[in-house]
Structures are given as C-alpha cells and as structure tokens.
Amino acid sequence: MTPRLALADMAATVSSEDLSNLQLLLKAPSKDAVRDVCLQSHRAPSRRLAEATAATLGVPVSQAAELVRSLHVLSHHVLFYNLSSPEQILALFPESFHSSLKNLITKILLENSPTWRTEAVSDQISLPQLKDLDWRVDMVTGSDSVSRMSVPTCLVQLQMEDPCPTAGGESVSTVTVELSRESLDTILDGLGRIRDQLSVVAGK
Known part of the structure; x- marks a missing residue:
C-alpha cells in the first residue's frame, strides 16, 4: 500500500482555471523551459519565480504567478492521489487541451514524482x-x-x-x-x- 502524504496542500483540487493557466506554457521557447518551470513551481511559489517565468514566456508577472501556482497545485495533486500512469494524469485535462503540451506535462510529472514523493515523506514531522x-x-x-x-x-x-x-x-x-x-x-x-x-x- 502506498501511503498518502499527510501534507495540507497535497489535497488541492485541480480546477478548470488551473488547467486553463497551463496553456501559457505554449509560449515557452523550448521543452526544457517548460520542464524548468514545472520543476521549480513544485516547491513553494515565489515572486522571484513568477518574475523569471514572466521573462521566459513574455507574459505579465501576474499571469506567470497564476501559472506557477497552478503547476504547484497540479504536481501536488498528482502526488497526493498517487497518479502513477500516463492515463491517470491525462484524464485530468479536458479534451480541448493542447495535445502535445499535456503529453509533455504528463511526462515531466511522471519522471519527477518518485523524487518529489521521497522528499515530501522525509519533510513530514515525525515523532521522536x-x-x-x-x-x-x-x-x-x-x-x-x-x-x-x-x-x-x-x-x-x-x-x-x-x-x-x-x-x-x-x-x-x-x-x-x-x-x-x-x-x-x-x-x-x-x-x-x-x-x-x-x-x-x-x-x-
């Protein structure tokens, strides 16, 4: 049995607005840029990250901040519900979502989920x-x-x-x-x- 991570923000539900925000990644200059934003946003979103993302994508900082937040919610949702197959993650996206982008996001999440899960478990407060x-x-x-x-x-x-x-x-x-x-x-x-x-x- 895989333990569910007892972290408050892990249970955040991915909304249609979050998925809509992810479309901003289509403005990324490369797949590596998408990967970088996804990895950095998994940790606590910050103003600095939003500004860096805005510069990379060429969008306002306010939109970049929403994107970072939505990516943060998505990655934690995947961990909390132990979504470990492409089909489980792809099912979160609407049919109208850009096909190549959702496949790329799914691949990034699956590649990094094991590491994130290990980090999350080690960060939990444990009794002496x-x-x-x-x-x-x-x-x-x-x-x-x-x-x-x-x-x-x-x-x-x-x-x-x-x-x-x-x-x-x-x-x-x-x-x-x-x-x-x-x-x-x-x-x-x-x-x-x-x-x-x-x-x-x-x-x-």
Missing part, C-alpha cells in the same frame, strides 16, 4: 524515536520521607532521536525516569497489551 534504553535498580538512601528510605527504585534511561530537531538543537537527547515497583508493574502491563495488539494487527 527510541534509539537506546538502559536501566538500573537503585536504593533510595536520602529523602525527607522516612518511609522512602531503603526503597528500591528503577532508573530507566531513554535515549531519544528527533528526526526534526529545532534549529541549533541536538538530534539525540537522553531522558532518565525514576519508577517505583508499582509504576513499573503498570508500565509492563501496558506494554504487554500493546505487544498483544501489535501481534494481532500484524497477523491480519
């Missing part, structure tokens, strides 16, 4: 992952509470790896947790339930 675990049993020898004197506790050290660390932050961090026997029993019971549920799901 357990990298290593260590533990030891200690005796509490100093406390304001006399009842806690000489009570065994378990110190669990978790080494976590954050796939998306903050700027200047470390990707690996260590957390130490102190657990009483009762707390440890509760956790072990919960982990046992999780293990059983994973086994059931994996067995389906």
Whole structure:
C-alpha cells in the first residue's frame, strides 16, 4: 500500500482555471523551459519565480504567478492521489487541451514524482524515536520521607532521536525516569497489551 502524504496542500483540487493557466506554457521557447518551470513551481511559489517565468514566456508577472501556482497545485495533486500512469494524469485535462503540451506535462510529472514523493515523506514531522534504553535498580538512601528510605527504585534511561530537531538543537537527547515497583508493574502491563495488539494487527 502506498501511503498518502499527510501534507495540507497535497489535497488541492485541480480546477478548470488551473488547467486553463497551463496553456501559457505554449509560449515557452523550448521543452526544457517548460520542464524548468514545472520543476521549480513544485516547491513553494515565489515572486522571484513568477518574475523569471514572466521573462521566459513574455507574459505579465501576474499571469506567470497564476501559472506557477497552478503547476504547484497540479504536481501536488498528482502526488497526493498517487497518479502513477500516463492515463491517470491525462484524464485530468479536458479534451480541448493542447495535445502535445499535456503529453509533455504528463511526462515531466511522471519522471519527477518518485523524487518529489521521497522528499515530501522525509519533510513530514515525525515523532521522536527510541534509539537506546538502559536501566538500573537503585536504593533510595536520602529523602525527607522516612518511609522512602531503603526503597528500591528503577532508573530507566531513554535515549531519544528527533528526526526534526529545532534549529541549533541536538538530534539525540537522553531522558532518565525514576519508577517505583508499582509504576513499573503498570508500565509492563501496558506494554504487554500493546505487544498483544501489535501481534494481532500484524497477523491480519
């Protein structure tokens, strides 16, 4: 099963206006120019890209900006719905759309979709992952509470790896947790339930 990318703009619907905007690519001086605009517009549209596209196509910046936006929507739509065959992408275009241009756009999208999909997955926010675990049993020898004197506790050290660390932050961090026997029993019971549920799901 191919995972759908959990990015908000991936689900954008390609409108008839978007497809109409793509006709501006007929003004491109070459196929390479069309390819360049398609590739650059996949990332976030910018004023600079719109201006460069306007100069290449010889159109107003406002029209170039709409073209860039429409190409951005189209490429993300193809990724989100995992359109992986020429027929699936060609079906998005109306019959009246320029035949050679839609074939070229389709070819460009199919060639670059695998790379874009990999980039999109790697850019998604991921939860920290357990990298290593260590533990030891200690005796509490100093406390304001006399009842806690000489009570065994378990110190669990978790080494976590954050796939998306903050700027200047470390990707690996260590957390130490102190657990009483009762707390440890509760956790072990919960982990046992999780293990059983994973086994059931994996067995389906």
